Amino acid sequence: MLIASSGIAQTDDASPEDLMQRLNGVAPAAVLENATLLNVSAEGEMTTLREGSNGWTCMYPGTDPMCADEAAMSFLQAWMNKEDPPQTLGFVYMLLGDEGASNIDPYAEGETGDNEWIAAGPHVMIVGSEAKPMLDAYPQKVPSGANEPWVMWPGTPYAHLMIPME
Template sequence: MTTGWRGILAAAATIALATAVHAEQQKMSDADYIAKAMTAAPEAVAKGATVSAMEGASMRVLHKGSNEWTCMIMPDGVPMCTDAAGMAWVHALMTKAAPPDKIGFMYMLAGDNGTSNAAPGAPAPTPDNHWVKTGPHVMILGVSAKSMPGYPRTLDPDPTKPYVMWPDTPYEHLMLPVK
């Protein structure tokens, strides 16, 4: 655990980044937000997706889609598109609830900003939280993902190869890098 001045600096950096990202998203027009959110998935998926924006604890629909996918920009500024089971999984993660017992699929073709592979929701890299940044990828989400054998379950994976994110937590899922 980070303590002392390092912890204070990490928390301050996280708050500053979250505030800057939130301010940037608030300045975006709905059209710009929709365009950025849709970069997360292949065009065939994104063009029919619902695009939503987080506003506090609620979601605002910016574009009602024609398929079962939802695209949005996460609080850290990263676009993602997921199916209904994936949205339920994201909701569970954000509210620290038990994840649903359904398989979900998520696209993050714009990559991510990195996250702790040891502590879901850790706000910033520290020497002991096994920070990993993955380029463009897709994810298989849900409790059943734990039963898929053959993927590295290390806290320090090679993010250019498939691996298990957040091993041995309720939010364990498969990360599958794509080019």
């Protein structure tokens, strides 16, 4: 769902033009056009390929391309570092979908019989601890067909709202 560990689509020598081509369609063109571009190496190291001017950061970590606003980037950093999320409300575009993640375990590395693995199609996410009050209004399990909003990673500090986009 968020930052994958797969080496697919990761290179150590990507150019901003290469990354823009791979990210085409992940977010509205106006967001992507002026976003900071991060290259994520196969080892998970992030390098800025281009500084942006609109407060968005776009990257292609593993198989899950995304664009996140500043607050969402803080949330993602906290998740990656297993820290408490900041008191923020952030937004993430993943309009190319993802290759899958556990709906209950933020750190699951693959599908198991009991970790509610879900590969989501195009979606956006509302993340951050400031989103928690709204999460009670949505299903805590993936709805049949995954075509309605639901809470991913419920009961964890990283719970967030998944909103499918057709």
